[in-house]
Amino acid sequence: MIAAPLDARAAESRRFPRIIHCNRSRPILSAFFAAMMLMLCPAPGTAMDVTDAQEIVDNARLIVARMLAHPDMNWLRRNVQEAKAIFIAPAIVRIGYLAGVAKGEGILLVKDEQTGQWSDPAFFSLMGVSAGLQIGIARTEVVALIMGRDEADSFFRGRFVFGPGTALAIGPMGAAAKAATTPTLRHGIVSLAKAEGAYAGVTLQGVIAMSDESTNEAYYGSAMRSEDILAHPQTIRHWYSARIRNTLDRAGEDP
Amino acid sequence: MTRLLRMITVVTLSLASISCQTLGLPDQQSGIADVSERLPDTFKVLTYNALHGLLTGTFGVAPGETPEQNETRFRLLIAQLAKVQPDVAFLQEVNPLPLRSEAYVGALKELGLAYDEVHQVDACGIRTDEKRALFADLNNGLVILAKKPLRLRKLAGLKLSGEKGECHTDRGFQLEELRYALIAEITIPGSSRRHLVATTHLHSGFEAGRSFLAYLASLHSQGKLSKYRSLRWNVEQSRLRRIGEIDRLSRTLQRLKRDENYAGILFGGDLNFESDDPEYEELQLLRYVDTTRVNGQNAGFYTADPPRNRLIPDAMTSPLPSLLTGLIKGEGDDLKDDITRAYRAEMQRPRQIDYLIEDSFLPGYCPTQSIFGLETDEVGFPASDHYGLLNSYAVSPDGCTRPGTL
Numbered sequence: 001m002i003a004a005p006l007d008a009r010a011a012e013s014r015r016f017p018r019i020i021h022c023n024r025s026r027p028i029l030s031a032f033f034a035a036m037m038l039m040l041c042p043a044p045g046t047a048m049d050v051t052d053a054q055e056i057v058d059n060a061r062l063i064v065a066r067m068l069a070h071p072d073m074n075w076l077r078r079n080v081q082e083a084k085a086i087f088i089a090p091a092i093v094r095i096g097y098l099a100g101v102a103k104g105e106g107i108l109l110v111k112d113e114q115t116g117q118w119s120d121p122a123f124f125s126l127m128g129v130s131a132g133l134q135i136g137i138a139r140t141e142v143v144a145l146i147m148g149r150d151e152a153d154s155f156f157r158g159r160f161v162f163g164p165g166t167a168l169a170i171g172p173m174g175a176a177a178k179a180a181t182t183p184t185l186r187h188g189i190v191s192l193a194k195a196e197g198a199y200a201g202v203t204l205q206g207v208i209a210m211s212d213e214s215t216n217e218a219y220y221g222s223a224m225r226s227e228d229i230l231a232h233p234q235t236i237r238h239w240y241s242a243r244i245r246n247t248l249d250r251a252g253e254d255p
Numbered sequence: 256m257t258r259l260l261r262m263i264t265v266v267t268l269s270l271a272s273i274s275c276q277t278l279g280l281p282d283q284q285s286g287i288a289d290v291s292e293r294l295p296d297t298f299k300v301l302t303y304n305a306l307h308g309l310l311t312g313t314f315g316v317a318p319g320e321t322p323e324q325n326e327t328r329f330r331l332l333i334a335q336l337a338k339v340q341p342d343v344a345f346l347q348e349v350n351p352l353p354l355r356s357e358a359y360v361g362a363l364k365e366l367g368l369a370y371d372e373v374h375q376v377d378a379c380g381i382r383t384d385e386k387r388a389l390f391a392d393l394n395n396g397l398v399i400l401a402k403k404p405l406r407l408r409k410l411a412g413l414k415l416s417g418e419k420g421e422c423h424t425d426r427g428f429q430l431e432e433l434r435y436a437l438i439a440e441i442t443i444p445g446s447s448r449r450h451l452v453a454t455t456h457l458h459s460g461f462e463a464g465r466s467f468l469a470y471l472a473s474l475h476s477q478g479k480l481s482k483y484r485s486l487r488w489n490v491e492q493s494r495l496r497r498i499g500e501i502d503r504l505s506r507t508l509q510r511l512k513r514d515e516n517y518a519g520i521l522f523g524g525d526l527n528f529e530s531d532d533p534e535y536e537e538l539q540l541l542r543y544v545d546t547t548r549v550n551g552q553n554a555g556f557y558t559a560d561p562p563r564n565r566l567i568p569d570a571m572t573s574p575l576p577s578l579l580t581g582l583i584k585g586e587g588d589d590l591k592d593d594i595t596r597a598y599r600a601e602m603q604r605p606r607q608i609d610y611l612i613e614d615s616f617l618p619g620y621c622p623t624q625s626i627f628g629l630e631t632d633e634v635g636f637p638a639s640d641h642y643g644l645l646n647s648y649a650v651s652p653d654g655c656t657r658p659g660t661l
Contacts, residue, residue, distance in 0.1 A: 051510040058502040062495055069491035071484035243540050 048212075053219035054240055057121055059090035060107050061244040063141045067192060068251050076143075076192060080251035085110040085146040085155065085230075086118075087189075087209070092126055092140045102128035102207055105215070106142070108155050109248065110230045118248045119233030120241040122155075122226035123215035128162075128207035140195045142204060148187030156227045158211035162189070162204035293445035296650055298620065301341040301627055302454065302523035302611050303643030304558075305332060306566065307350035307395045316380065316390040329355075331638040333362045335630055339645060340368060342402045343441060345454035345523045345611075348639075350395035352376050353424055359400060369403040375412035375437040377456065379420075379427030396422070397437040397454050397524070406442040410451075413438055413507055415500035416458060434458055436504045440517065449515075450616060451508055453522035457500050457534075460493025461486070461578050465531050467601040471582075471594070479590060486582045497527060497534045505541050512614070519616035525609050525641065530555065538612060546611045546622045546646050548658045556626040557605035558642045565631075566640040570602030611646050620648040621655035 048056075067073055068080070080086065089106035107121035146152045154160050191204050211226040220229075220238055229236050306328065310319035318325075336344065336359075349355045356372045363370050376396040382388035401407035414421070417433035436455040442448070468490065475483035508520050528534040530545070538545065547555040561567045579598055583591045611624070627643035 049510075050513075051506050054506055058499070058506070062499050062502075065495055065498075066492070069488060069495070071488050239540075239542070243537065246540075 048215040048218050050218050050221070053123065053215050056090060056105050056107060056123065056215070057219070057240065057244055060088035060121070061247050063090055063194075064088055064143050064244075064251075065247050067143055067194075068247070076145075077252055079145055079147070079190070080248060083111065083145040083147055084113075084149050084152040086248065087124075087142075087144040087146060087155075089126060089140075089142040089144075092142055092207070093137070094128075094140065095137045096130070097135050100128075100130040102126065102130070105212065106209060108146075108209075108226070108230065109244070110152055110155075110233060112233045115234070117233060118245045119230050120236050120238050121219075121244065122229040123212040123219065124155075124160075124209040124226070125212040125215075126207050126209055130206045138195050140193050142191055142193045144189050144191040144204060146189050148189075150187070151189055155209070156230055158226055160209045162207045162209070294443060294619075294650070295342075295445070298443070298617060298648040299339065299341040300343045300345070300452075300521060300523070300611060300622075300646045300648070301336075301339065301643055302345040302347075302525075302609055303332075303627060304347045304456070304525040304609060304639055304641035305349050306639035306641065307348040309350060309392060309395070316393045318392055327632050328636075328638045329358070329362075331630065331632055332628075333359065333366070335628060335638065336363060336400075337366045337368060339627065340402065341400070341645065342405055343452055343521075344398075344400040345452070346398040346400065347454060347456040347525045348395060349374065349398045351392065352394045352396045352398070356398040356400075359398070363400075370400045371403060371405075371407045372398055372400050373407060373409035373437065373439050374398045374424065375409075375435050376422040376424055376427060377433055377435040379422035379429050381429065382425070382427045385425050394424075394427075397435060397456065399437055399439050399452060399454055401439075401441055404444040406444075407439055408441075409437070409439045410511065411438045411507070412436075413504065415455065415503050416496055432458065434500055436500075436507075436522070438507065438511070448518040451511055451517045451520045451522075453504065453508060453520070455500070455504060455522065455524040455526070457525070457527045458493060458496045459527045460496070461490050461576060462527075463490070463598070463601055464529060464604065464606070467597060470597055474590070474594075480582060480586065482582050482584075486578055489578055494528075494533055498537050501526075501534060501537050501541070505543070508614075519618065520614040521611065521616040522613075523609070523611040523644070525558075527608050529606055529608060543612045543614055544657045546613055547607070547624055547644070549622055549624075550655045552624070555607040555610075556624070556642065556644060558607050558609035558626075558644060559640075560605040560642060561603045562605060564640060564642065565636050570599045573602070609641060609644055611644055617648050619650060619652075619654070621651035622646040622648045 064086070068077055085108055087106055087108045089104050092102055092104035092106075094100055094102045104126040106124045106126055108124060109121050110119045111117070112119065146155075151160075189204070213223070213225065216224040216226060216229065219240075220236070224236070308318065308320045308325050308328070310317050320328075346356075346359075349359075352374050356374045360370050360372050374396055376394055378393060378395040380388060380390035380393045382394065388394070399407065399409075412423075413436045415434040415436055417429075417431050419431045420429035420433055421427060422429055422433060422435070434455070434457060436453050438451065438453040440449050441452055443450070468487070471480060471483055471486070474480050504522065508522065511517060512520055526534070535545075545555075557563075559567070561570060575595065575598065579594070583594050586594075611622075613622075623646070625645050625647070627645040628637055628639060629642060631637050
């Protein structure tokens with residue numbers, strides 16, 4: 001093998017500074033990028049079955065029940081009654097290094113304005129990409145109250161972007177949430193999140209919710225569009241949803 | 256020619272016979288019984304919290320009784336098991352595993368009763384092998400016994416709650432309370448039916464019934480008990496943890512039933528709630544049947560019965576739980592006394608917190624429930640601080656009325 005001329009090696013070294021070659025964090029970075037790419041690709045053979053769908057509903061129900069039972073969640077208890085719809089994501093997993101990727105599943109239930117009854121859940125898959133200073137992996141539980149009719153109706157089209165143009169607010173926490181005087185909103189989306197791990201700036205901003213027809217089918221046992229489930233809350237009823245509907249019906253009760 | 260015809264006839268008849276036998280073979284994967292199956296006339300299932308006999312504190316675990324007392328309780332339980340001879344027994348708080356469950360099997364064998372056992376440890380502390388452990392006395396858990404010739408096979412030790420740690424028979428690492436379910440299959444002799452059976456011991460937490468909590472809520476609504484919301488939050492957390500445990504167990508059992516064609520499900524154990532609690536409603540909404548309520552029975556048996564069971568510590572002299580002392584701290588002496596009295600009365604109240612729950616278990620049979628474990632030793636102590644529930648299933652051509660689900 002002929003050795004590269006010294007000036008060529010110097011040039012090479014300038015293109016790929018030694019510090020990168022020797023950086024011990026490189027395997028970690030590679031792992032981060034690999035994990036981010038994996039999250040973006042649908043894994044083969046991982047279609048949801050009915051039990052997986054039921055698990056999403058159960059976890060969503062427990063998350064909202066825990067939030068409602070919290071002594072500091074007066075605001076949430078009062079505003080669930082006023083919300084047009086509720087979106088619950090039991091686990092949004094985010095992984096990020098400079099760029100971030102978010103993935104998860106969620107369910108939406110809509111309140112019938114005439115009867116005040118909650119619909120059955122429609123399943124949505126969540127995907128998001130973000131930029132900015134961020135590092136780490138985090139799992140977040142999100143409950144979002146959809147206060148406006150327009151935003152609720154947008155979900156009926158099977159795709160919703162939590163992004164520019166959406167009035168997206170972080171729900172009051174701590175003392176502000178405890179105070180019963182915090183005003184009730186009439187439009188927009190208010191999200192409350194509980195995060196594990198270390199991830200800064202947990203919001204729904206930049207996340208796209210897409211109707212998950214295959215999970216709808218697994219749960220209901222027949223092909224079902226999210227629009228059908230949400231627009232006909234009186235006719236589409238699955239026995240397994242009774243518990244989450246009960247939890248939302250009792251949301252206003254003082255624990 | 257005649258010989259050829261004869262051969263053709265024999266071959267044809269043989270083939271027909273084989274094909275008929277094939278058609279008539281019971282489907283090993285199906286829960287549907289063959290009409291010719293010879294099922295037993297009766298079938299008995301027991302659930303019983305056997306009491307581990309340990310003293311558990313914040314920093315350690317130690318024996319809470321003498322070896323002689325432990326042996327007396329063991330002998331008393333064996334005598335009662337031998338008397339009843341359950342086909343299946345769900346036992347909780349069996350400690351230490353596997354020695355204790357093997358001892359049950361051995362002692363029953365000495366009495367001429369052949370049982371198989373499977374087990375799952377749910378409290379292990381830190382254990383590296385059978386002999387080396389941080390808390391040598393602790394390897395507590397769940398056991399299912401099945402009387403031969405019933406076939407018993409462990410399917411899973413399913414963790415229901417608790418993130419930090421795992422327990423196995425001979426090793427474990429537990430940094431917080433873990434809750435498990437032990438899931439097994441049984442095949443009834445003379446039958447192609449396979450049933451799912453499971454036992455569990457759900458999270459306990461602050462033990463107080465609806466009326467005591469309503470009493471505290473009424474005091475709070477009068478402007479008293481400033482820390483009431485904190486206590487209520489803790490109570491709700493415990494409830495939601497148990498509900499999550501029920502959901503997880505149910506999903507797993509239903510998935511197994513669906514994917515592996517099991518004929519039915521029966522699970523039982525110390526579920527740590529009462530029939531007017533939200534956890535019970537959860538079971539109803541999940542379409543399970545509390546076998547206590549079959550055939551129009553309205554009331555169950557008190558499996559935790561302080562006035563009757565001398566192994567339950569006297570509530571009048573027991574220390575108050577820290578959650579309650581935190582609640583009344585800073586309140587006036589009169590109010591403190593009232594709440595303490597009400598709590599002690601609550602703790603003396605008999606309750607049913609153990610259940611046998613089914614989903615199409617043994618179709619064509621009806622269960623009759625009775626209480627188990629009332630017998631005492633010569634000084635008046637039973638074998639555990641719980642009583643058990645015994646379901647005696649009998650063939651019922653007319654079927655029996657099971658309560659509707661919500």
